[in-house]
Amino acid sequence: MTEWFEDFGIYLPKYLSTAAQENLFLELRQFPDNIDGRLYTIALQGERTLFQGDGLGSLWVADLPGAAIGKARVMVLSNSCDIAHDSGRLLGPRLLYCPIISFAKYEAMLQAQEHLRSRFDAAGHLDAIRRQRNSSMFYLPTNDRLGEDAIALLDRINNCDAQAVDSDELLRNRLFTLSDYGFYLFLFKLSLHLTRIREGISRN
C-alpha cells in the first residue's frame, strides 16, 4: 500500500477548508471507535438540496423478483450533483437509493433462525456490521430522526425519476445527512462494494 499512499492527497476531497480537512483526519484517526453520531451533520439540515448519503423517511422500494412494492426508509446513492435540479442534463436524472432496515429487527430475525445457529456466528456477523466491515451493508447508528440503529442494504439498489419525487416532502422527512467523515466512510464502502478488484477472474 506504500506506493499509492505517497500520493494520498488525490484520495481526499478538495473542497474542504483546512479546518474541515483537519477534522476529517481527526475522525479518520479515531476510526472505528467513532461509528456513532459523528457520522452525521446537522449543518445542512435546512438545505433544500438532496445530498449523496442522505437518509429519507419514505420512498417506493421494490424487492425484485418479488412483485410487491412498498414505501420504506432509504439512503441516497446518487451523486449530489447528478440529481441537482440545475445539473444541465439532457435526460432527466434518476435517483438511486437503497432500502434501510431496522438493526434490531434484523438481529431478532437472525436469532429466530434455528437452522443457522450451528453453522453461523450471528454475534460476529452483527459486530462486523456495526464496525462497517460487512461489504454490502452500511451501518447507521441511531439519531433523533432514525430512532434506532439501522442498516442500509447497498446491494438492493432501487431507482426512480428524480423529478417525480416531491422534494419538499423528502426534505421534511430527511432522516440524516452524513458529515464529512461519514460521507468519506460511505464513499469508501460504496466503492468497496461496487468496484473492488477482487473477483479473481482473468478476463483475457
Next chain:
Amino acid sequence: MMPALAGYPYYKLAERAPDPAEQAAALRRFAENLLAEVEDTPQAVVEVLNRHFWDLV
C-alpha cells in the same frame, strides 16, 4: 451547484496547516481498518433476509 460547505457548527478547530505525514498515516490506518477483515454476508443469511425483507424495513 452545491451550497457552500462552510460554517459547520460541529467543527470548531482553528485553521492550521495540516501535517501531510500525519494525514497519510491516518488515511492508511483508516483504509487498513476497513479492508483488513471485510465480511461478505453468508448466502444462508441472504436467503433468510430475502424471505423476511418486508418485515425488516
